Amino acid sequence: MKHLPVIATLAFALPAAAQEAREPVTPASVVASASADEWVTISPEDILVMELAPDARGNERTVVIQLMSPPFSQPWVDNVRALAEAHWWDGTSVYRVQDNYVAQWGDETEERALPEGVVSPSTSFALSIAAVADFDANLEAMVSPVISNPSPSAYASEELFVRGWPLALGDMTAWPIHCYGYIGVARDYAPDTGTGAELYTIIGQPQRHMDRNLAVVGRVIEGMEHLSSLPRGTGEVGFYTQDEADLRTPIISVRLASELPEPPAYEYLASDSESFARYVEVRANRDDAFYTVPAGGVDVCSVQVPVRRVSE
């Protein structure tokens, strides 16, 4: 906590035998030693690159988003792709930042015309287990077995990872989860489900009461700090007031990576891999130079799926 950088120094100071005995196994060390075939490429069609205006020091602010994998939330994800292809977000802004809740962006005026076909889908935020199984007969094989039972939750009968995404199960349905950095679709009252033009990301504790009430369409995989550190709005529920109009963060552009001349490339650690299982276990039972009392469990949102940038 205080002196993590000291770990390296300590290692040098110890005799070789003691060094080996104390070799700290941490979530990071498990991820670092995962084999190449345990990493899965994220398709450029599933990556959005959002350029915010530079910060006060003139530094670029790029936020990279991974879109939700099928079969979940796909009508909204299709809308998000259509909006990106239409360059619809260019010139909009992050206009609401509520502490320990959300940063929200899009067209605050709601006057900008949407691309043809981008409408609020008439469907549910959860899927039946049957529909999920229909989509992928191999579902069971892809489920990470580790997280489910040792870590009970207030929010679902079971929680697990499929294709690198945390999911909850209950009442014969499955649904995606609102963890830190996860992105959902703002909406008006039901039956409106939102189009995907106005998006929010969770900037504090998980907001699991939103699960099944709003569509989760993705997560931030790089540059999250550019959203989480924005000044909070003092208007109701974090909207910037008239006096704070200059606090809105302009969005220069949002593009699908597949549209960029030099798209950034990313991989995630397969959630059905041995290293992922080990990673969950070590997160639940820290026992290294710094942590001496293992928690004995881990919340699904505290198992952040490892994602890494790779050079082309």
Next chain:
Amino acid sequence: MKHLPVIATLAFALPAAAQEAREPVTPASVVASASADEWVTISPEDILVMELAPDARGNERTVVIQLMSPPFSQPWVDNVRALAEAHWWDGTSVYRVQDNYVAQWGDETEERALPEGVVSPSTSFALSIAAVADFDANLEAMVSPVISNPSPSAYASEELFVRGWPLALGDMTAWPIHCYGYIGVARDYAPDTGTGAELYTIIGQPQRHMDRNLAVVGRVIEGMEHLSSLPRGTGEVGFYTQDEADLRTPIISVRLASELPEPPAYEYLASDSESFARYVEVRANRDDAFYTVPAGGVDVCSVQVPVRRVSE
């Protein structure tokens, strides 16, 4: 999510009968209707007022902290009071901000001499149930019965609220929890437990793996956004680098409220009150104009204990 401010308008637009039928019961409405005798005064001896340097717009930044109640973490809490009385933090800074983790403050150089008697306590971060019961024979009566069983957790056999603080139980011990806005004592490797001179607060998801490994000494009850929105450090684990020295946030002063000429006054909603039980229930089962699928449970860290400022 999108149009919460519209609730008021809607209420006006509906005929009276429909209005009553739809009267939204929300966590906020439960808290607003709690009776005066369900609120408990926080002693000025348990409140710290931290003045950060004004922000870029010249706005004051005051962070108000409530210190942990007995019998938990008291050796560190005593140190924190002694440090505040010595005005020890005046002229120090917030020198580390790691995204989705902590903001940490104190004397980055670790060269400032500590007041006499402020040393790293030799004790455990958890207490035996017997010690807790010894401290307060009425413990059982003060426990909020609602949160325990309906909301299982990965981190403890039971979680509950005592005297307005979330606690975890297991292995015949009880310990305080690292939720959003909660403050702990930075330390070096064991057996060091930290003095309380270097403190951190959780600025993202709960960090429950820190429970029982570091001392929880309080929580932010006002002005949390002044810590959570600080720029993240790009150095290792969020320390500001040499090039980012100007990003450190100067601390003008930290005072016990009891030392201030006009101390701010606060109350918390008693966790053994009927309104608190109802508040937890509504948080677990949102069913209002916006949320239509109740979660059916709630994580202990998502039950933020209501605290309000009162005029003297």
